[in-house]
Amino acid sequence: MFKSSLNSINEIFAKIAENATLYLPSDNKDGNAVYTKWENGVVWSNSLNTVKSPKDFFFPQVEDMMAFKTEGKNIEINDIREESEDFVVFGVRACDVRSFDILDRVFLVDPCDSYYANRREHGIIISVACTKPSETCFCKTFDIDATNPGGDITVWKTEDSLYWSANTDRGRELLSKLNLEECGDEAVNEQKAKTEAILNKLPLANLNTDGFGGDKTDALFDRPEWKTLSESCLGCGTCTFVCPTCQCYDIKDFNTGNQVIRYRCWDSCMYSDFTKMAHGNNRLSQVERFRQRFMHKLVYYPANNDGIFGCAGCGRCVSKCPISMNIVKVMKTLGGND
Amino acid sequence: MNTRPETLIPVIGVITDVRLDTPDIKTFRVVTPDGKKAFDHRPGQCAMLSIPGVGEAMFSITSSPTNTEYMEFSIKKCGCVTEWLHQAEVGQQITIRGPYGNPFPVDDEFVGKNLLFIAGGVGLAPLRSVINYCRHYRSKYGTIDIVYGSRSKEDLLQYREIIEEWATDEGINVHLTIDREQENWDGHVGFVPNYVKELGFDTNKTAVLCGPPIMIKFTLEGLRSLGFEKTQMYTTLELKMKCGVGKCGRCNVGSKYVCKDGPVFRFDELDELPDEY
Ligand SMILES: Cc1cc2nc3c(=O)[nH]c(=O)nc-3n(C[C@H](O)[C@H](O)[C@H](O)COP(=O)(O)OP(=O)(O)OC[C@H]3O[C@@H](n4cnc5c(N)ncnc54)[C@H](O)[C@@H]3O)c2cc1C
Ligand code: SF4
Numbered sequence A: 001m002f003k004s005s006l007n008s009i010n011e012i013f014a015k016i017a018e019n020a021t022l023y024l025p026s027d028n029k030d031g032n033a034v035y036t037k038w039e040n041g042v043v044w045s046n047s048l049n050t051v052k053s054p055k056d057f058f059f060p061q062v063e064d065m066m067a068f069k070t071e072g073k074n075i076e077i078n079d080i081r082e083e084s085e086d087f088v089v090f091g092v093r094a095c096d097v098r099s100f101d102i103l104d105r106v107f108l109v110d111p112c113d114s115y116y117a118n119r120r121e122h123g124i125i126i127s128v129a130c131t132k133p134s135e136t137c138f139c140k141t142f143d144i145d146a147t148n149p150g151g152d153i154t155v156w157k158t159e160d161s162l163y164w165s166a167n168t169d170r171g172r173e174l175l176s177k178l179n180l181e182e183c184g185d186e187a188v189n190e191q192k193a194k195t196e197a198i199l200n201k202l203p204l205a206n207l208n209t210d211g212f213g214g215d216k217t218d219a220l221f222d223r224p225e226w227k228t229l230s231e232s233c234l235g236c237g238t239c240t241f242v243c244p245t246c247q248c249y250d251i252k253d254f255n256t257g258n259q260v261i262r263y264r265c266w267d268s269c270m271y272s273d274f275t276k277m278a279h280g281n282n283r284l285s286q287v288e289r290f291r292q293r294f295m296h297k298l299v300y301y302p303a304n305n306d307g308i309f310g311c312a313g314c315g316r317c318v319s320k321c322p323i324s325m326n327i328v329k330v331m332k333t334l335g336g337n338d
Numbered sequence B: 001m002n003t004r005p006e007t008l009i010p011v012i013g014v015i016t017d018v019r020l021d022t023p024d025i026k027t028f029r030v031v032t033p034d035g036k037k038a039f040d041h042r043p044g045q046c047a048m049l050s051i052p053g054v055g056e057a058m059f060s061i062t063s064s065p066t067n068t069e070y071m072e073f074s075i076k077k078c079g080c081v082t083e084w085l086h087q088a089e090v091g092q093q094i095t096i097r098g099p100y101g102n103p104f105p106v107d108d109e110f111v112g113k114n115l116l117f118i119a120g121g122v123g124l125a126p127l128r129s130v131i132n133y134c135r136h137y138r139s140k141y142g143t144i145d146i147v148y149g150s151r152s153k154e155d156l157l158q159y160r161e162i163i164e165e166w167a168t169d170e171g172i173n174v175h176l177t178i179d180r181e182q183e184n185w186d187g188h189v190g191f192v193p194n195y196v197k198e199l200g201f202d203t204n205k206t207a208v209l210c211g212p213p214i215m216i217k218f219t220l221e222g223l224r225s226l227g228f229e230k231t232q233m234y235t236t237l238e239l240k241m242k243c244g245v246g247k248c249g250r251c252n253v254g255s256k257y258v259c260k261d262g263p264v265f266r267f268d269e270l271d272e273l274p275d276e277y
């Protein structure tokens, strides 16, 4: 365990930024926390979490994949992939650290997605333990410990200090360069206990996953409640775009005039044309699309991933859905939670 | 440069032959610019073909893996990519990536079995690969029955190959049918599911069904009434696909991705999945 004073944080940021681009949550002019490239003058946000999740760092919203040139009947394929530069993401919360694990299990399994793998190999995650979890948080539901968020380095914040501990080799390497003072873990344990007490009193503290999991397709798929739950869903896709674990993408071509760029971009299972194809559409109504999103997180994903749920309990969809529908309501309605 | 392998980046394919098979299906022969097969595959697997600027689409590789010279695709005109391909000429380059999906179990569950192939329309495309594979390794399999139907005689895919090669093979029975009577057709007339019931097959066979969902549904019922078990019948599913590798999230039925865990499924496996295909 290492310690630094909260006042010296900008010096530490400067040191980290010497060798790699550093990103951290900072408030924009509307007061929303967004991941921002650090440079002198950029202030670390006090907000609990960012509006958009950090999945962009590894799985960007839009990404060029390859380029084509055509001449007559001939085609030239150009691999335009570049090796990513080293970067550090500071201030990642426990839920979002889990989301990287959830995405890894999709993108890194054979055949490995080289675009994602490349960024993942070059990105160091410095997590920060939560001290003021909010009423939309339910990470605990998925056995995520907000007081021990993980990543390459974990940071705990107290009134006046930061405590640092490395979890991986590359975390240890970076931490050793910061020349921090070694210390015991009493202060951290004290801080953890305080946060723990808040976590236990959160309105969603008792939400549990009973009734969900990889073996629950039959029990849940035909439940009549899907209809009422999805009734007002606008199919706007906001929930999928703010979600750190939503992974669906589209592949499209863009003709720039002298070449064609094939790019991928986030897509949403909530959109009506998501599964539309030549002989029809297997999810014709919003009920089916809505069900897909939640069945994926709560049943299909765990079925394929050792029981790990595809939701990290970050609460973004809870606070952003225009009609206040969300995974918590789905779990309460279908899982017998109350 | 990011030099990690990447399945989403295709290679170039050259169209070396185009055959107008039916009024709306053309069969394309594809090789790499140096005249080779782009990759090896197993019967039932698919490939993503694309024309830059138009789009990418998934097609069954209709040629058999035992064909070492080229791959073939039978493509029905129905949208952007397929229409573009239909106006393409010999020598046109396209892009190709794959193989994707699971194959038919030709080297395990099918071995030693009597095989019954039932296809409707363009559904013959994936089956042709299996049929020609089984013809190549003929001694590994028992009897082979092929029931194939289309709207009209003109809509029967690979008609010449069926008549000149399959029907003349020993131990292979070909049963063709068309939906409505027409001149110069003295074969069977009627829908595939009814024809299958009329033919009344013995249940000592492994059945493979490919075609429009409605044909599959009624043929399945017909075979069930003849006493066939779900564990001895296979089919392929077709859902919208983008990546082909279980990552873009588009083609799942329950926890299975059709591009990766399918497209080949045994009917008892389908029973485990939610009814959303
Ligand atoms: C595993 C698998 C194997 C297949 N094998 C074969 C095969 O061997 N042979 C074969 O011919 N086909 C095969 N198909 C089907 C083939 O992939 C489709 O026919 C093909 O994708 C159509 O592409 P397209 O660009 O021509 O059509 P699209 O332009 O995508 O259009 C198809 C139809 O859907 C509608 N449509 C599509 N997207 C939209 C949208 N966003 N909004 C509104 N309407 C839309 C169009 O109006 C059109 O009617 C297979 C499919 C799968 C999944
Ligand atoms: S489903 Fe909602 S709560 Fe769960 S990870 Fe996604 S945005 Fe967060």
Ligand code: SF4
Residues within 6 Å of the ligand: A232, A233, A234, A235, A236, A237, A238, A239, A240, A270, A320, A321, A322, A323, A324, A325, A326
């Ligand atoms: S659940 Fe809410 S955020 Fe998600 S698509 Fe429906 S209306 Fe939009």
Ligand code: FES
Residues within 6 Å of the ligand: B240, B241, B242, B243, B244, B245, B246, B247, B248, B249, B250, B251, B252, B257, B258, B259, B260
């Ligand atoms: S096509 Fe992308 S998941 Fe199947």
